Amino acid sequence: MKAVPRPQVASLLAPCRAGKRFVSETSNTRSSIAATSTSPLWQPFSPTPAPPPRQALAAPLAKLPLANVLRSLLVLSISSSPILLKPCIYALSHLAHPRTALWDVAKNPLLNMLVKHTIYKQFNAGENKAEVQQSIQNIKSLGCRGVLLGYAREILVGENQDAAYDAKAARAEIQMWLNGTLATVDMAHEGDFIALKFTGMGIDALRLLQQQAPPTEFMDVSIKKVCDMAVARGVRLLVDAEEQAVQPGIEAWIMKYQKYCNTKTPGRATFYGTYQAYLRSTPATLARHLETSRREGYTLGVKLVRGAYLKTEPRNLIWAEKEKTDACYDEVVEALLTRRYNSVLQPPTKDTPTELPSVNVIIATHNRESVKKAHALRMLQTTRGENYNVDLSYAQLQGMADEVSCELVQGFESAEAAVGATPREAPHVYKLLTWGSVKECMGFLMRRAVENTEAVGRTKESQLAMMSELKRRCRAILGGGN
Numbered sequence: 001m002k003a004v005p006r007p008q009v010a011s012l013l014a015p016c017r018a019g020k021r022f023v024s025e026t027s028n029t030r031s032s033i034a035a036t037s038t039s040p041l042w043q044p045f046s047p048t049p050a051p052p053p054r055q056a057l058a059a060p061l062a063k064l065p066l067a068n069v070l071r072s073l074l075v076l077s078i079s080s081s082p083i084l085l086k087p088c089i090y091a092l093s094h095l096a097h098p099r100t101a102l103w104d105v106a107k108n109p110l111l112n113m114l115v116k117h118t119i120y121k122q123f124n125a126g127e128n129k130a131e132v133q134q135s136i137q138n139i140k141s142l143g144c145r146g147v148l149l150g151y152a153r154e155i156l157v158g159e160n161q162d163a164a165y166d167a168k169a170a171r172a173e174i175q176m177w178l179n180g181t182l183a184t185v186d187m188a189h190e191g192d193f194i195a196l197k198f199t200g201m202g203i204d205a206l207r208l209l210q211q212q213a214p215p216t217e218f219m220d221v222s223i224k225k226v227c228d229m230a231v232a233r234g235v236r237l238l239v240d241a242e243e244q245a246v247q248p249g250i251e252a253w254i255m256k257y258q259k260y261c262n263t264k265t266p267g268r269a270t271f272y273g274t275y276q277a278y279l280r281s282t283p284a285t286l287a288r289h290l291e292t293s294r295r296e297g298y299t300l301g302v303k304l305v306r307g308a309y310l311k312t313e314p315r316n317l318i319w320a321e322k323e324k325t326d327a328c329y330d331e332v333v334e335a336l337l338t339r340r341y342n343s344v345l346q347p348p349t350k351d352t353p354t355e356l357p358s359v360n361v362i363i364a365t366h367n368r369e370s371v372k373k374a375h376a377l378r379m380l381q382t383t384r385g386e387n388y389n390v391d392l393s394y395a396q397l398q399g400m401a402d403e404v405s406c407e408l409v410q411g412f413e414s415a416e417a418a419v420g421a422t423p424r425e426a427p428h429v430y431k432l433l434t435w436g437s438v439k440e441c442m443g444f445l446m447r448r449a450v451e452n453t454e455a456v457g458r459t460k461e462s463q464l465a466m467m468s469e470l471k472r473r474c475r476a477i478l479g480g481g482n
Contacts, residue, residue, distance in 0.1 A: 060406035061469040063142050069466055069473075072399060075122045076463035079449070089449045092119075096442040106439040116438050122399040123448055124441050125149060125433035132187045132435045139398070143409035145428045148238070148362075148395050149188055150195030151180040152436030152444050165204070171218060173202025178222040182229060184435065190234035193272075193362075193395075193430060196226070197240055198250055209249035214256075223253075227261045231270055237261065238272035238301065238362070243309050244279075244317060251285070255292060262298035268391065269360035272301030277329035278318050279307065286332065287341070287348045294357035303362040303395075304332060308451055329365065333374050336361050337381070339388045360391040364432070366401035366458055371408055375427060379411075393428040397448075401458075403465035405429055 061069065078084045095115065098104035105112045125135040125147070136147050153176070177200045184194050199206050201219060208215060215223065230237050239254050241247060254273040261271035273289065275282050286302065293300035306325055310318070319325045331344035339356040341347045347354065363374050371394060378392060396405045408429050434444050 059469060059472055060403055060410060061465065062472075063406065064402065064469070065138075066473070068402075069470055071118065071122055072402065073463065073466040073470060075119055075399065076459055076466060080460040080463045085449065089446070092442065092446040092449050096446045104439070105442065106437070112438050119445055120438050120441060123397065123434065123445060124152070125398070125435040127435070127437050129183070129187050132433075135398075135433060136187075136189065136192075139431045139433070142406065143426070143429070144405065144431055145393070145426075146189060146192040146430050148193040148195055148430045148432045149184055150197070150240070150432070150434045151177075151184045151200065152434045152440040153177065153180055153197075153200045170202055170204035173204065174218055174222055177201040178225065180436075181226050185226065185229050185233060185235055187435070188233070188235045191236075193236045193238055193393075194226075194230065195240055195432070195434075196237055197242070198253055199242060199246065206246065209246040209253070212249040212252060215253060223257055224260065227257060227271065231261060231264050236270050236272065236301070238303050239274060241274040241276050241305065241308070243312055244314070251289075255289060258293065258301065259296050259298060262293075262301065263296075265299075267299055267358060267389075269299045269301030272303050272360070272362065274303045274305060274364075275332075276305055276307035276309075277332060278310070278325045279313075280317060280319060282328065283332060283345045284348070287345060287352075290357055290359065291348055291352060293359075299358040299360055301360050301362075302336060303364050304329065304336075305364045306367070308447070311450060326367070326370070329367075330370055330373055333361075333363060333370065334377065337374065337377055337388065337390055337392065339390060358389065362393045362395055362430075364395040366396055366404060366462075368401075368404050368407070368461075371404055375408065375411070378427075393430055395430040395432055398431045398433050400448075401462055403462060405431060 064072075078088055094103045095105055095111075101107040103111070105115055126132040132149070136149075139147055180200075181194070181196065188194055198209060201222070204216070205219060208219075214220075227237065229235075237257075239250060242250060251273065254271070258269075258271045258273065262269050264270065275286050279285075290300055306329060307313075307318070319328065328344055331342055335342045335345035335356065336359055339359065341352070341354050341356065363371065365371060374392070374394075381388065394405075394408055396402070408427050411427060434441060436444075
């Protein structure tokens with residue numbers, strides 16, 4: 001196949017700040033890839049003349065209901081404050097592991113109501129099908145393509161692992177996971193994603209994953225039931241990344257079920273794996289998986305995140321500086337979207353073709369610069385008539401980085417104007433939602449709070465965006481215009 005010249009879009013990208021920062025310091029979301037990469041993609045070029053000015057877009061957050069803006073402002077104000085966040089995490093820890101009925105949201109109705117209408121509603125889809133369907137409809141009314149929906153039940157590394165093995169109890173845990181996951185697939189619409197956690201199958205699954213052992217026969221049958229239902233419904237599945245204590249085992253299971261699912265949908269990924277850019281090993285792992293999918297004849301599904309386990313992962317496994325995580329993330333995105341290996345995502349052997357095999361991609365990040373770069377590259381490809389057959393989606397958590405999602409729905413107008421592009425279709429934007437009872441979701445909510453200790457600056461930007469939106473609405477009411 002004849003190589004297509006790689007696009008160059010550096011002039012679309014905001015200047016990057018100088019200076020080194022550790023990877024855990026996420027207050028500055030601008031990527032340093034322009035300064036660190038030698039890839040021609042990020043070199044300056046002469047853009048085509050901008051078209052005549054278009055009609056001004058509405059404020060990105062204008063579609064959000066006022067209740068959402070106010071609740072987001074409250075939650076994000078706490079999350080972006082190091083002083084307030086610590087007691088919040090302390091309280092969530094008691095709620096996630098209650099020692100008395102007073103702290104148990106399943107037994108204290110007043111506490112349940114307080115949590116449900118604040119932090120739970122900020123990040124979760126609902127407790128039943130009716131509530132979840134309404135949340136999905138609300139997300140789509142904002143212009144998003146759909147949702148990435150997950151069932152909240154999970155087992156954490158180290159949890160109840162000293163208990164004696166009970167085959168009957170282990171089977172019951174798997175059945176509970178299967179029932180909840182099938183219910184999740186049933187709630188989703190065609191084209192939506194369902195997030196899976198293999199650790200949700202219980203202590204037995206956790207032990208097998210730690211040992212990098214294959215699933216039991218009952219686990220295998222259960223996972224394939226989910227796969228078959230997803231294929232029949234046109235719903236896609238993806239497995240979240242977890243801690244390195246279990247991640248190698250998870251990756252082996254992912255590749256097993258990618259082959260099972262994705263060979264049933266030629267040219268399209270139904271089953272996705274998650275890759276964390278803050279891990280030094282990610283480019284090599286992804287390159288290996290790409291070549292496995294090429295050899296076995298299916299489309300690889302890739303969800304790319306920065307990473308969520310900084311507090312627990314061994315530091316030697318993670319890039320020492322945030323700039324290197326940013327560079328890894330953005331260069332991997334470039335390689336995937338252009339389907340060409342590059343200086344970061346390198347071919348695993350010297351005989352590997354330079355062109356990547358068939359791949360579908362989800363860019364799951366709250367980093368505005370990475371999202372904007374990816375969108376600018378896709379628009380430039382569209383303008384030039386290049387077709388790499390890479391199905392591309394974007395995803396952010398519900399209740400976080402809503403300004404990024406809404407800007408993306410509008411197509412980052414300034415980026416498009418810079419290259420004179422008119423998109424063939426709107427970006428495929430998804431919001432990540434978790435469903436389950438308030439009690440089931442407490443572990444998920446606590447993890448969100450802990451992650452925010454590493455991303456106070458990113459959360460602060462979202463808080464300021466919500467504050468600006470609230471001020472804009474007040475000015476409009478008072479006759480001050482937009």
